[in-house]
Amino acid sequence: xxxxxxxxxxxxxxxxxxxxxxxxxxxxxxxxxxxxxxxxxxxxxxxxxxxxxxxxxxxxxxxxxxxxxxxxxxxxxxxxxxxxxxxxxxxxxxxxxxxxxxxxxxxxxxxxxxxxxxxxxxxxxxxxxxxxxxxxxxxxxxxxxxxxxxxxxxxxxxxxxxxxxxxxxxxxxxxxxxxxxxxxxxxxxxxxxxxxxxxxxxxxxxxxxxxxxxxxxxxxxxxxxxxxxxxxxxxxxxxxxxxxxxxxxxxxx
Amino acid sequence: xxxxxxxxxxxxxxxxxxxxxxxxxxxxxxxxxxxxxxxxxxxxxxxxxxxxxxxxxxxxxxxxxxxxxxxxxxxxxxxxxxxxxxxxxxxxxxxxxxxxxxxxxxxxxxxxxxxxxxxxxxxxxxxxxxxxxxxxxxxxxxxxxxxxxxxxxxxxxxxxxxxxxxxxxxxxxxxxxxxxxxxxxxxxxxxxxxxxxxxxxxxxxxxxxxxxxxxxxxxx
Numbered sequence: 001x002x003x004x005x006x007x008x009x010x011x012x013x014x015x016x017x018x019x020x021x022x023x024x025x026x027x028x029x030x031x032x033x034x035x036x037x038x039x040x041x042x043x044x045x046x047x048x049x050x051x052x053x054x055x056x057x058x059x060x061x062x063x064x065x066x067x068x069x070x071x072x073x074x075x076x077x078x079x080x081x082x083x084x085x086x087x088x089x090x091x092x093x094x095x096x097x098x099x100x101x102x103x104x105x106x107x108x109x110x111x112x113x114x115x116x117x118x119x120x121x122x123x124x125x126x127x128x129x130x131x132x133x134x135x136x137x138x139x140x141x142x143x144x145x146x147x148x149x150x151x152x153x154x155x156x157x158x159x160x161x162x163x164x165x166x167x168x169x170x171x172x173x174x175x176x177x178x179x180x181x182x183x184x185x186x187x188x189x190x191x192x193x194x195x196x197x198x199x200x201x202x203x204x205x206x207x208x209x210x211x212x213x214x215x216x217x218x219x220x221x222x223x224x225x226x227x228x229x230x231x232x233x234x235x236x237x238x239x240x241x242x243x244x245x246x247x248x249x250x251x252x253x
Numbered sequence: 254x255x256x257x258x259x260x261x262x263x264x265x266x267x268x269x270x271x272x273x274x275x276x277x278x279x280x281x282x283x284x285x286x287x288x289x290x291x292x293x294x295x296x297x298x299x300x301x302x303x304x305x306x307x308x309x310x311x312x313x314x315x316x317x318x319x320x321x322x323x324x325x326x327x328x329x330x331x332x333x334x335x336x337x338x339x340x341x342x343x344x345x346x347x348x349x350x351x352x353x354x355x356x357x358x359x360x361x362x363x364x365x366x367x368x369x370x371x372x373x374x375x376x377x378x379x380x381x382x383x384x385x386x387x388x389x390x391x392x393x394x395x396x397x398x399x400x401x402x403x404x405x406x407x408x409x410x411x412x413x414x415x416x417x418x419x420x421x422x423x424x425x426x427x428x429x430x431x432x433x434x435x436x437x438x439x440x441x442x443x444x445x446x447x448x449x450x451x452x453x454x455x456x457x458x459x460x461x462x463x464x465x466x467x468x469x470x471x472x473x
Contacts, residue, residue: 029315029322041329046415053419060421062293072296125293125430127414129320131286132296133430211415246321248328252415 046250049211055179059210062123062135071136071192073200074128076165076172079220084164091196092204097188101160101226104151111190111204117141120187128214129251138208139191144182146224152178155228158238161207162223167240174218174239175230175249176209185210188221213251215241256471260344264337265467268402271334272444274314274326275405279441281313281323289438293429305438335406341398354386355395361388379458393447401443408437 028034078084087095092111099107121139143159159181163172180186189208190197197203202219209216216239230238241247257265288301298304310316314326345351361367370389373379386394410416411424411433427433455463465471 029325038325038329041325041332044332045328045413049413049415049419052416057418059414059418060424066293068294068296125414127412127430128286128296129324131282131434132288132290133294134296135294211418213414241321245319246325248321248324250415253328253413 042248042250046252049252050179056184059124059185062125064123064137066135067123067137067193068134071126071134071198071201072128072132073198074130074214076163076167076219077200079164080166081164084220088199088203095204095222097205097221098162098223099146099150099226100223102153102156102228103147103226104153105149107146107150109146114141114188114190114205117145120184122185122187122208122210124185124208124210126214126217129247137191137193138187138189139194140187140189140205140208142184143186143188143207143224144184146188147181147226150226152226156226157228158226158230160225160227160230160233161218161221162225163218164220164222168244170240170244171234172218172220172240173234174207174216175227175233176212176216180209180212183209183211188224211252213253215239215247216251254473256466256473258344258348258350259470260341260348261350262467262470264341264344267333267337268341271330271337272448274330275334276441276445277312277314278323278326278330280308281315281318282320282327283438284308284313284318285320289435290431291428291435292431295431302435331406331409338402338406345398355391355398357388357391357395361391374454377457379454393450397444397447401440401447404436404440405444408433408440412437 087093095111097109097114099109118141119139120142121137123135123137125133125135127133147159156178158175158177160173160175163174165172176186185208187208189202189206190204192198192201197206202217202221205221206219207217207221225233227233230236234240235243237243237246238249239247242249283305284307287305287307288295288298289303289305290300291302295301310318313323315322342351345355367388370387373387374389407423408427410420411427412430417424417430424430424433427436462471
């Protein structure tokens with residue numbers, strides 16, 4: 001026991017001040033006004049990005065020499081089903097990519113079908129929301145080719161990507177609007193650095209949406225679903241991380 | 254004439270709020286990946302030039318780890334911060350504050366004069382004539398207003414993949430995306446260092462009068 005009265009030292013003062021600001025912020029953060037300001041700010045960023053850069057302007061493409069020595073896998077690193085294991089070892093003979101929803105001609109494509117489409121190869125940088133980056137060469141058909149082949153119907157607003165993997169028991173999915181869906185660098189990649197897509201990077205198929213952060217680039221892709229609203233998909237926020245953790249739907253920062 | 258123009262005072266306090274929220278939410282974001290790299294890519298601690306410490310909850314907004322909520326605060330307060338900076342620069346150029354008070358003159362860049370300024374600062378003697386800033390003040394405010402604060406904004410834009418196609422040269426100028434991210438951290442801590450020195454100097458140079466003048470404007 002000390003006879004001295006409690007003293008608030010410098011560290012204690014800073015901690016107290018920090019806690020005051022932080023708890024104040026937590027209270028403010030929960031208010032509906034702040035919540036709507038948060039989503040408004042997200043929308044301002046999207047609007048300004050699209051106003052300043054042409055909607056079709058390309059993300060930077062790099063020379064081969066810039067490719068990073070390995071390409072980090074993050075989030076789901078595999079799909080925990082017997083079907084996936086068996087397909088992975090056999091080269092995905094029975095894997096199907098469905099194109100469905102608001103399209104005139106729903107399709108169910110094999111990997112062979114996808115390889116026969118016109119291909120785009122791009123060496124681009126992947127920026128994770130956490131902060132790291134990796135550079136790789138991706139090959140696959142543009143999403144616009146698939147959408148045009150299926151015939152997108154009037155009133156379609158979003159493209160939802162359905163995935164085979166689950167994280168913490170929930171299905172992974174993501175979505176973009178039609179502008180990002182039709183961007184020339186939005187491709188359904190089946191190759192990374194000239195090899196079939198590795199397991200940790202989303203084999204056999206993943207999205208590449210180069211003007212967005214990594215969590216948009218859905219892996220283990222099974223279906224492309226064209227919809228008019230995201231309300232009925234998952235919890236209605238447009239993606240796994242958006243639903244589970246409140247991530248920003250517009251992932252271009 | 255007022256010692257501080259209304260535009261300076263409004264910007265000063267708005268900027269303080271923005272900088273505190275951006276800094277504390279930035280520390281939360283930093284906790285998501287605590288390594289800094291040079292160049293265009295980097296994802297492995299082996300490639301990092303710096304492993305950043307994990308910042309405790311009392312330093313971050315929110316006060317627990319949440320990348321989504323920290324980014325909400327960061328993305329929202331980037332707007333008043335950046336627009337405020339733009340406003341302050343226009344105001345400083347128009348009302349003469351920049352030309353009169355902040356711009357240094359060639360004659361001031363003399364080692365002897367600078368050494369004299371440093372000695373006077375160390376003696377806590379801030380009496381350096383009416384109204385004007387001394388050389389060190391001009392240099393500090395000039396660097397913060399001209400390099401560090403705009404640097405925060407431009408490096409922030411450079412690490413936005415959605416913005417990059419609008420100005421790819423901006424990313425190249427900083428030496429790549431991960432370099433821009435590193436500079437974002439360096440500028441943030443530079444600003445923190447300025448904040449500490451700034452507050453200390455206010456405390457030793459008549460804090461009540463300084464605070465009052467930054468609220469009411471004071472008189473020259």
